[in-house]
Amino acid sequence: MKYSIALIPGDGIGPDVIREAQATLEATGTVFGHSFSFVSVPMGGVAIDATGEALPASSLAACKAADAVLLGAVGGPAWDHLAGARRPEAGLLGLRAGLGVYANLRPARMFPALSAACPLRPEIVASGLDLLIVRELTGGIYFGDRGRSADGESAWDTETYSRSEIRRLLTVGFDAAMKRKRRLCVVDKANILESSRLWRETAKAMAANWPKVELSFMYVDNCAMQLVRNPGQFDVIATSNMFGDILSDEASMITGSIGMLASASLGDSGPGLYEPIHGSAPDIAGQDKANPLAAILSAAMLLRYSLKLEAEASAIERAVVSVLEQGYRTSDIATGAAGETLAGTRTMGALVVKAIKESGK
Ligand code: IPM
Ligand code: MG
Numbered sequence: 331m332k333y334s335i336a337l338i339p340g341d342g343i344g345p346d347v348i349r350e351a352q353a354t355l356e357a358t359g360t361v362f363g364h365s366f367s368f369v370s371v372p373m374g375g376v377a378i379d380a381t382g383e384a385l386p387a388s389s390l391a392a393c394k395a396a397d398a399v400l401l402g403a404v405g406g407p408a409w410d411h412l413a414g415a416r417r418p419e420a421g422l423l424g425l426r427a428g429l430g431v432y433a434n435l436r437p438a439r440m441f442p443a444l445s446a447a448c449p450l451r452p453e454i455v456a457s458g459l460d461l462l463i464v465r466e467l468t469g470g471i472y473f474g475d476r477g478r479s480a481d482g483e484s485a486w487d488t489e490t491y492s493r494s495e496i497r498r499l500l501t502v503g504f505d506a507a508m509k510r511k512r513r514l515c516v517v518d519k520a521n522i523l524e525s526s527r528l529w530r531e532t533a534k535a536m537a538a539n540w541p542k543v544e545l546s547f548m549y550v551d552n553c554a555m556q557l558v559r560n561p562g563q564f565d566v567i568a569t570s571n572m573f574g575d576i577l578s579d580e581a582s583m584i585t586g587s588i589g590m591l592a593s594a595s596l597g598d599s600g601p602g603l604y605e606p607i608h609g610s611a612p613d614i615a616g617q618d619k620a621n622p623l624a625a626i627l628s629a630a631m632l633l634r635y636s637l638k639l640e641a642e643a644s645a646i647e648r649a650v651v652s653v654l655e656q657g658y659r660t661s662d663i664a665t666g667a668a669g670e671t672l673a674g675t676r677t678m679g680a681l682v683v684k685a686i687k688e689s690g691k
Contacts, residue, residue: 333637334367336396336601338389338425341375341418342610343620343675344402350622350679351400351629354649357683358633358642361690369396373425374404374418374610384421390428398636399429399603400629403610414476427468431595431603432495433502434467434574435631438581438591443654446665447586450558459584461564462510464503465574467595469495470525472571491525491570496532502596503568504540513544513565517553517573529570550577557581578607587662589621592628594635602636604628618674621660623650626682641691649685653678 337352339345352368359366371389378384384404393399404418414420440448440459448455474488500516507514516533518526530547537545548556550573556563557580569577582591588608595603606624614620627650634643658673658681659665673681 331637332365332367333397334369334395335632336371336393336399337368338371338373338393338399338401338404339376340373340402340404340610341406342403342612342615343608344374344404344610346402346616346618346620346675347606347622347625348400348402350675350682351625353679353683354626354646354686355400355629355633357686358645361645361686362639362642364639364642371399373401373421375406375409377421378409378412378416378418384416384418385424385428390425393425393429393603394600396601398601398632399425400625400632401425401603401605402625403606403608405610406612406615408612423472426595426603427473429595429600429603430468430597432466432468433499433596434463434465435502435506435594435596435635436463436465436574436578436581436591436607437461438463438578438585440585441590441651441654443651444586444590444663446667447663448584450561450584454559455561455584457562459561461561461581462506462566463574463578463581464499464506464566464568465578466491466495466499466569466571467574468571470571489523489525489570489572491528493528493532496529497536498598500529500533500536500568503566504536504543507543507566508540511565512542513546514540515546515548515553515564515567517548517550517567517569517577519550519573520547521549525570533568553577554580557584582607587621588624589660589662590623590627592624592631594628594631596635602632604632604636618676619661620675621662622675622679623660623682626650626679645686645689645691646682648689649682652685652689653681656681
């Protein structure tokens with residue numbers, strides 16, 4: 331089959347990691363007999379520099395026309411002086427909203443080969459770590475009314491959720507739980523926030539449709555604590571845009587490094603958006619230091635969710651496991667233990683490509 335992929339390298343280390351993710355997609359295509367056509371789309375700081383806009387209309391149109399979108403990272407100090415609505419990050423929010431990708435799946439899995447990179451004591455993660463954060467992505471405080479008072483002395487950002495926004499996100503959460511260990515924890519701040527109380531009410535009303543899923547609720551502050559106390563208790567966490575942003579960074583670190591976590595953002599129709607959860611790390615951009623595995627694993631999610639190519643997705647994931655088991659480490663996941671070999675971005679990508687080609691279908 332022939333597939334079209336929109337690539338958004340973006341800023342900082344984005345181009346470094348997208349180059350390697352593209353190479354793994356090409357290798358997978360060679361092995362499985364698919365061809366990918368890639369179109370490079372400007373978005374973020376690079377687009378601001380070239381056109382004055384973080385998300386030019388032509389970029390959104392190119393993404394909508396593709397089968398899936400793979401994004402590196404956006405933002406950096408060069409654009410920090412810009413007003414909120416003109417920043418690179420606003421382009422990313424515009425893209426998420428424009429594609430209607432309201433459900434952001436962020437799996438946090440600990441690769442056994444990386445257990446030494448986990449900052450928690452070994453007995454805390456003895457049973458491994460494999461959880462999925464389902465983050466609402468196109469609503470809440472990220473998109474609510476915000477502003478400054480006339481005198482500039484106060485500012486506000488508002489969290490608004492409609493029942494239908496909550497319901498469609500929780501549907502993804504319940505369905506995901508059915509395919510996993512059948513436990514769904516809705517994380518909120520229902521002791522304070524009215525919007526959180528609507529999340530709880532909606533979840534309880536939906537629970538009867540998924541009788542096999544064990545539904546629980548947790549306050550976000552407790553969840554942040556439980557994630558380091560006993561992360562093995564979680565299966566699927568469903569939560570709002572901002573809580574999901576924060577908790578997924580925390581969960582990623584438990585797996586060893588934020589450089590390992592991939593994500594898929596899905597809507598009801600149209601192309602999905604795939605991105606590593608890490609940022610643009612401008613301090614190491616272009617230096618062959620970035621860990622490309624989160625972007626490579628995002629490419630695997632792209633194959634799985636948008637193109638329905640499960641065997642191809644697994645081939646990439648197996649290749650990543652094999653490279654890690656051979657001891658190769660970018661600096662973010664290196665511990666200095668015997669048997670480790672430090673590798674740069676390009677070497678890591680090339681090793682994954684080699685493993686895909688060697689293991690075949
Ligand atoms: C993420 C990032 C983004 C977010 C930023 C870059 C806007 O932190 O994808 O987690 O907050 O959603
Ligand atoms: Mg984040």
